Amino acid sequence: MKSLYAVLAVSLVGTVALAGCSSQGSTAVPNGTGASQSGEQTSTADLKSNIQNILETADQLRQALADRNEAQIRSLGQKLNDQWASFEDSLRQKDPIQYTKIEKYLNPLVAGVKASPVDVHTLTSLNDGLIQALHDCLAAVESGKLGSAAANDPKLQAAAKQYHEYVLQQSDLLVQHTGRFVDAVLAGDINRAKSLYAPARVYYERIEPIAEGLGDLDPKIDARENDVPEEEWSGFHKIEKALWGDGSLKGQESHAQQLLSDVKQLHETVKTMTIEPAEVVAGAVELLNEAATSKITGEEERYSHTDLVDLFANVEGSEAAFNAVKPVLQEKDAALAAEIEQRLQEVKNLLNAYRTGDSFLPYDKLKPEDTKKISQAINSVAEPLSQVAKILE
Numbered sequence: 001m002k003s004l005y006a007v008l009a010v011s012l013v014g015t016v017a018l019a020g021c022s023s024q025g026s027t028a029v030p031n032g033t034g035a036s037q038s039g040e041q042t043s044t045a046d047l048k049s050n051i052q053n054i055l056e057t058a059d060q061l062r063q064a065l066a067d068r069n070e071a072q073i074r075s076l077g078q079k080l081n082d083q084w085a086s087f088e089d090s091l092r093q094k095d096p097i098q099y100t101k102i103e104k105y106l107n108p109l110v111a112g113v114k115a116s117p118v119d120v121h122t123l124t125s126l127n128d129g130l131i132q133a134l135h136d137c138l139a140a141v142e143s144g145k146l147g148s149a150a151a152n153d154p155k156l157q158a159a160a161k162q163y164h165e166y167v168l169q170q171s172d173l174l175v176q177h178t179g180r181f182v183d184a185v186l187a188g189d190i191n192r193a194k195s196l197y198a199p200a201r202v203y204y205e206r207i208e209p210i211a212e213g214l215g216d217l218d219p220k221i222d223a224r225e226n227d228v229p230e231e232e233w234s235g236f237h238k239i240e241k242a243l244w245g246d247g248s249l250k251g252q253e254s255h256a257q258q259l260l261s262d263v264k265q266l267h268e269t270v271k272t273m274t275i276e277p278a279e280v281v282a283g284a285v286e287l288l289n290e291a292a293t294s295k296i297t298g299e300e301e302r303y304s305h306t307d308l309v310d311l312f313a314n315v316e317g318s319e320a321a322f323n324a325v326k327p328v329l330q331e332k333d334a335a336l337a338a339e340i341e342q343r344l345q346e347v348k349n350l351l352n353a354y355r356t357g358d359s360f361l362p363y364d365k366l367k368p369e370d371t372k373k374i375s376q377a378i379n380s381v382a383e384p385l386s387q388v389a390k391i392l393e
Contacts, residue, residue: 044141047094050087051138057083058131065124070117077113080106080130091137092213095146096282097389098137104289105130147278155328156277156391163280163324164273167207170317171267174203178263185239185256188249197243198306198359201236204263205310206317209286210279214269220262224300234258237303244303277325281388284321287314288382296375298363308360311374312351318385319344328391336384343381350377 057079064072084106092099109126112119140146177200184193204211204222212218219228221235234255242252291314301307322340329337351374354361 044146047087047090047146048138048141050083051134051141054080054083055131055134055138058127058134061127062124062131065120065127068120073118073123074113077110081110095137095140096209096213096279096286097392098133098140098146100282100286100289101133101386102130102137103286105133153277153328156325159324159328160275160277160280163283163321164270164275166320166324167210167273167275168267168270170203170207171263171270174200174207174263175260175267177203178260182256182260185249185252190243190247190249193239193249194243194304197236197240197304198301198309201306201310202313204236205313206287206320208290208314208317209283210270210273210275211266213279214266217262217266217269221259221266224302235262237301240301240303278389278392280321280324281392284318284325284388285382285386287318287321288378288385290314291318292375292378292382296371296378298366298371301363305362305364306359307363308351308354308366312348312360315344315347315351315378315381318381319348322385322388325388325391329388332391333387336387340381340384340388343377343384347377347381350374 057076061073061076061080064076084102088099088103091102105126109123109130112123112126137146177196181193181196181200184196208218208222211221219232219235222237223233223235224237225233225241227233236259238255239249239252239259242249291311295307295311295314298305298307300310322344326337326341351360354366354370
């Protein structure tokens, strides 16, 4: 679950350096449906208009940043967020790679305008990246190239099938491990519930981009405090706060039961889902963007401090998506495939240095130089990984 206020810290240590991709794709949808999970699909004309509107706001923000007008910067940043929220699900449905490219700049930008004082240099770089990403997306819409022409390639379809099998396996394991966690919560066993919390979340974090495309299941399962209205808050992090923040499981029975119901629904949805090749490519990049934003700031697991467990799972999920398309990439660019493979291993080696027993060092025990080192390592993978979209051309 993305958090807008979680990501500014990472923009200061390397998000700006990530290179976006401008290839096209489509997203995973349940069989038999063509509409976005959150509502009706936006028409091409509406999508073009929405992109033009948000571009106009980004241009206004560029001037406000040049003038160092903090009040206007904050107002325009919120306007960008509101405009994006009105059509992001539809764009993700039509072209997940364009969606991922825009999100990479927009999320830290929106978070950054809330800081005091604002970092004009960083925000200007992010806004410039956003403007370019929006122009790329608009060009794809206007040329009728939104979505991948290579979607029917048999090798890419085989890669998508392989990734779907991985997602199905992980969602099945998510149900099993969440069931054990929920049993401990219902029994009121705080210590056992704590020990089962992070292991259960691993399976969600490995397939998070897929879950985020399934309407309200993601916020139900993974919303953090203040991500949704208090009366709507449920899922893993609601119980996390009870375990580590309150030290009591009183009143958590209904939340635990709902969590298990929601992950079971996710698994059933995954069974009938169709995953397109572009979703695999976008998922690999999106997971690393997730790792390099909310995970590395300590915002995701603010009570349990098990952020490195989530982060490692994000990297593993990205690697699984990459492995699915690797044979196709090796035919087009063997050197790029080898570089990505090497850098993924380097990131895992670095993270493994923070292991303690069968888990990882708590986030609050990390030093600033540790988080910077991890962020830079993830960014070093995300840049070449974003180029994998060439297989869709």
